[in-house]
Amino acid sequence: MNEALIKQAGSKLLKAQRILLVSHIRPDGDAVGSLIGLGLALQEAGKSTQWVLTDGVPASTHHLPGAQSIVRQPEGKFDFAVVMDCSDLNRVGEALDGYGMPDLNIDHHITNLNFARVNLVQPEAASTSEILTTLLLIWGLRITQPIATALLTGIISDTLGFRTSNVTPQTLRIAADLMETGGDLATLYHETLLQRSFSTARYWGAGLSKIQRQDRLVWTALTLSDRRAAKYPGRDDADLINILSSIDEADISIVFVEQTRGHVKVSWRSRPGFDVAQIALHFGGGGHKAAAGADVPGTLEEIQSKVLDATRAILKAA
Numbered sequence: 001m002n003e004a005l006i007k008q009a010g011s012k013l014l015k016a017q018r019i020l021l022v023s024h025i026r027p028d029g030d031a032v033g034s035l036i037g038l039g040l041a042l043q044e045a046g047k048s049t050q051w052v053l054t055d056g057v058p059a060s061t062h063h064l065p066g067a068q069s070i071v072r073q074p075e076g077k078f079d080f081a082v083v084m085d086c087s088d089l090n091r092v093g094e095a096l097d098g099y100g101m102p103d104l105n106i107d108h109h110i111t112n113l114n115f116a117r118v119n120l121v122q123p124e125a126a127s128t129s130e131i132l133t134t135l136l137l138i139w140g141l142r143i144t145q146p147i148a149t150a151l152l153t154g155i156i157s158d159t160l161g162f163r164t165s166n167v168t169p170q171t172l173r174i175a176a177d178l179m180e181t182g183g184d185l186a187t188l189y190h191e192t193l194l195q196r197s198f199s200t201a202r203y204w205g206a207g208l209s210k211i212q213r214q215d216r217l218v219w220t221a222l223t224l225s226d227r228r229a230a231k232y233p234g235r236d237d238a239d240l241i242n243i244l245s246s247i248d249e250a251d252i253s254i255v256f257v258e259q260t261r262g263h264v265k266v267s268w269r270s271r272p273g274f275d276v277a278q279i280a281l282h283f284g285g286g287g288h289k290a291a292a293g294a295d296v297p298g299t300l301e302e303i304q305s306k307v308l309d310a311t312r313a314i315l316k317a318a
Contacts, residue, residue, distance in 0.1 A: 001122050001131075009104050009118045010139035016080030018048045022095035022102075024086040025295075026236040026265065027053050029157025029192050032061040032070070034084045034106070034128045036150040040066055041141040050074060054093030058234060059200075063191050064153060065146035074099070085128035085154075087112045087286035090295075106131060111277050111286030123288075126164060126171045129154025133174050145182030152183035156192050160242060165272060165290060200238045202230035207240045207255065216315055218250035219308065221300060223258045235259060237267055245269035251318075252276060252311055256304050259295070264303040267293045268311070274318055279310050 013019070021039050023031035031053070039051045051070045061067055073094060081102040086092055087109040089102075096102060105116035108131055110123040125131045129151040136143055143151070155175055159167050162175070179185050206226035212219055222237060232238060237255045244253035252274055257265040266283065268276035270290050277292045283306075285294025296303045 001120050005118065006120060006135065006138055009120055010135070012118070013042075013080060013082070013104060014045065014047075014139065016047065016103075018050075018076070018078045018080075020050055020052065020074055020078040020081040020096075020099065021084065022052045022074075022081070022086075022092050023084050024091040025053075025055050025093040026234070027055060027058060027061075029058075029061055030127045030129055030154040031085045032057060032064065032067065033150045033152075033154025033157065034132050035070065036064055036066045037129060037132055037136070037147050037154070038082065038084065038106075039069070040147045040150065041136050041143065044142050044144065044147075050076070050078070052095040054095050055235060058236075059197060060157075060192055060195070061153065064150050066150070073097070080104070082106065083116060084132070085109075089113075089115050090284070106135070109286055110288055111281050111292075113286075124166070124168075126166045126168065127155045127158035129158070130171055130174050133178065143178070143181055148178040148181035148183040149188065152178040152185065153188050153192055156185075156189055161189055161193050166288070196238075199231045199233070203227065203232040203238050204240050204243065206230060207237070208243070211244070213247075213249065214312075216249065216251040217254070217308070217311060218244050218247050218252075219254040219256070219304075220244065221256040221258070221304060223300065224260070236265065241267040241269050252315060254307065254311060256300060256307070258300045262297060262299065264296050264298060264300055265293065266296055266303065266307055267291075274314060276311075276314070279307070279314060282310060283307065 039049050082104045083102045084106045102116040105119045108125040112121045207220045207222050237257050241255045252270045255267045270276045275289045280292035280294045283294040
């Protein structure tokens with residue numbers, strides 16, 4: 001990222017008094033961790049902040065300090081808005097309603113559309129929380145133990161416990177610094193990646209019972225009735241995609257999740273050598289080469305057919 005641009009963004013952010021912080025719908029640990037991390041740091045600096053996630057806080061991050069302060073809709077007026085861990089404005093849901101163009105965009109997705117007045121996008125970073133840790137230090141904001149906990153959670157979440165191919169020595173150094181500030185790696189790893197609710201296990205069971213494979217492509221689907229039967233509270237796949245991506249016979253894995261109002265959430269994972277971000281971009285989504293997603297209008301049956309055809313084409317070309 002451009003050093004002058006970083007300083008410019010920090011100067012504008014720290015001059016603001018009432019700041020809106022938002023991230024994407026169906027938030028993951030990186031979305032929540034970066035939101036809380038920046039929010040707490042700005043509060044420490046005496047700023048008034050509001051933290052908004054349209055879909056609320058996922059169960060896997062309820063333990064984070066400050067999670068109870070996150071709301072689903074913005075209230076009041078703001079003089080600065082920051083969007084984090086989000087590749088395009090469609091992914092923020094209703095969190096920016098009435099504000100207009102956001103002032104600052106902090107992200108690590110290669111498909112980011114640079115939609116804000118200032119865009120700090122670093123695709124080579126393993127997570128937005130990793131980027132934010134560096135930015136806070138450059139901007140002279142303190143990283144306290146609660147902030148370190150939030151940011152370390154974001155890094156653990158997006159790297160699947162430091163197992164993704166984009167983890168670098170710098171990622172590990174930043175994680176070590178956060179541990180020295182009080183981030184409890186072992187506990188956060190367990191709470192973020194291993195601990196699951198009974199309803200999540202039942203939801204997984206519904207998806208695993210319908211798993212299909214053709215050549216090196218594996219997929220399954222979760223319907224609204226599956227969600228109701230399992231009593232799963234979220235609108236995502238409960239990280240089922242990470243289970244499918246561990247299947248030895250698959251190069252690309254997909255989970256289709258039926259949504260209300262005629263939409264389907266699609267998640268892709270791939271082994272090195274396959275760029276699923278380009279498929280996601282074709283369907284109005286985005287992400288990384290090895291992990292991407294899209295929210296596609298249409299029925300589960302028709303979207304599944306179109307996405308599988310497009311993904312098979314990528315496999316054949318490779």
